[in-house]
Amino acid sequence: MKYIKLLFLSLIVLLQSCNGQEKINGVSFVASGIPVTDEHTNPVVAVHANYAAIMPFGFTQSLDNPELRHNSSRQWFGETRAGVKQYAESLQAKGIKIMVKPQIWIRNGEFTGYLKMKTEADWKTLETSYSNFILEYAEAAQEINAEILCIGTELEQFVANRPEYWSNLIIEIKKVYKGKLTYAANWDEYKRTPFWKQLDYIGIDAYFPVSDSKTPTVEECLEGWKAHKKTIKTFSDTYKKQILFTEYGYRSVDYAGKEPWVSDRSMTNVNLEAQNNTTKALFETFWKENWFAGGFIWKWFHAHNEVGGENDSQFTPQNKPVEAIIKNHFKSHK
Known part of the structure; x- marks a missing residue:
C-alpha cells in the first residue's frame, strides 16, 4: 500500500511538471570581474529563485x-568560459539550475538586433566567428550540465538575413549539447523568428508596452497585457511549445x-510604485498559465x-520594494 501511495505521488509530480506547473523562477545573474562566493549566491537563494541565467559575452567593434x-583575458572573469563554470558550480551547490545565455556586446552599446553585414564575405566571417562563440558555450553548458542553453539574444537582422545558417547551427549545437534549447527573441521579433520548431522553448525578451501612465496601476497593466497575451498564447499553441521569458522586468522610473x-x-x-505594479501585473498575467514556462528577471x-x-x-529589483514582491511570488509559484 505504501508503495502504491508513493507511486501515485510520483505520478502527480510528473503530471504537474508536464503541465508546466513547475515554473522557472529565474534571475539574470550579471557577470563580474571576480569569482563568486556564498556571499554572492545566498541572496539568489533568499529570493526563492530556482534558476539563474549566466551570461558570457562576445564583443565586436561595430554593427x-x-x-x-x-x-x-581582457574580459571580466564572469564573461569567460572559466567564469561560466565557476558561477554555475557555485549556484548549483545551492540547488539553483542554470541557463547559459551567451550574448554579444557591440561597442558603444549599439542594439544587437541591427547587427548586419554589408558583404557576403563578411557574413561568412561572422557566421564562422559566431559558431566558434556559441559552440564554445554549448560545450561549456554540457560540461556543467546546464538545463537550458540560449543560442542567441536579440539578433533579428542576423537571423532574418541568414536563416539557413541558423538552422544548420542548431543542428551543430545539438551534437555538442544535450539539454534544452531556446533563443531570446526581442518582444517585437519573436513572431518572425524562423526556427522555433527546432528548439524546446519559444524565448522572448518580454519588454512589451503595457501602459502610458506615469505611475501605471496593476489594473491598467493587466488591461495592457490582454492583446499581447492573446497573441503569445496563439503562438505557443501553433508551435506546441511553452513560452519562456528569457528576460523580463521593469525599471523603477516614471512611465515604466x-x-x-x-x-x-x-x-x-x-518611481518604485511603477516598478511594483508593472511587475505584479506580469506575474498575474502569465504565471498561472500551463503554456508559460516562467522567466528570468532582468x-x-x-x-x-x-x-x-x-x-x-x-x-535591478535588488534592495527595492519589488524584491519582496518577487520573493513572495517565487515562493508561492514553484
Missing part, C-alpha cells in the same frame, strides 16, 4: 564588424510600462548589498 572576440526596453540614462525620476548583480536601493532608477 557591421564580423569579428567576435570572446573568452579573452510605456517603453520598458529603454535602458539609457535619460529616464531618471525614480537583472541581478553579484554584490547584493552594494546595488539597487530606493534611489536607483535602473532595472
Whole structure:
C-alpha cells in the first residue's frame, strides 16, 4: 500500500511538471570581474529563485564588424568560459539550475538586433566567428550540465538575413549539447523568428508596452497585457511549445510600462510604485498559465548589498520594494 501511495505521488509530480506547473523562477545573474562566493549566491537563494541565467559575452567593434572576440583575458572573469563554470558550480551547490545565455556586446552599446553585414564575405566571417562563440558555450553548458542553453539574444537582422545558417547551427549545437534549447527573441521579433520548431522553448525578451501612465496601476497593466497575451498564447499553441521569458522586468522610473526596453540614462525620476505594479501585473498575467514556462528577471548583480536601493532608477529589483514582491511570488509559484 505504501508503495502504491508513493507511486501515485510520483505520478502527480510528473503530471504537474508536464503541465508546466513547475515554473522557472529565474534571475539574470550579471557577470563580474571576480569569482563568486556564498556571499554572492545566498541572496539568489533568499529570493526563492530556482534558476539563474549566466551570461558570457562576445564583443565586436561595430554593427557591421564580423569579428567576435570572446573568452579573452581582457574580459571580466564572469564573461569567460572559466567564469561560466565557476558561477554555475557555485549556484548549483545551492540547488539553483542554470541557463547559459551567451550574448554579444557591440561597442558603444549599439542594439544587437541591427547587427548586419554589408558583404557576403563578411557574413561568412561572422557566421564562422559566431559558431566558434556559441559552440564554445554549448560545450561549456554540457560540461556543467546546464538545463537550458540560449543560442542567441536579440539578433533579428542576423537571423532574418541568414536563416539557413541558423538552422544548420542548431543542428551543430545539438551534437555538442544535450539539454534544452531556446533563443531570446526581442518582444517585437519573436513572431518572425524562423526556427522555433527546432528548439524546446519559444524565448522572448518580454519588454512589451503595457501602459502610458506615469505611475501605471496593476489594473491598467493587466488591461495592457490582454492583446499581447492573446497573441503569445496563439503562438505557443501553433508551435506546441511553452513560452519562456528569457528576460523580463521593469525599471523603477516614471512611465515604466510605456517603453520598458529603454535602458539609457535619460529616464531618471525614480518611481518604485511603477516598478511594483508593472511587475505584479506580469506575474498575474502569465504565471498561472500551463503554456508559460516562467522567466528570468532582468537583472541581478553579484554584490547584493552594494546595488539597487530606493534611489536607483535602473532595472535591478535588488534592495527595492519589488524584491519582496518577487520573493513572495517565487515562493508561492514553484
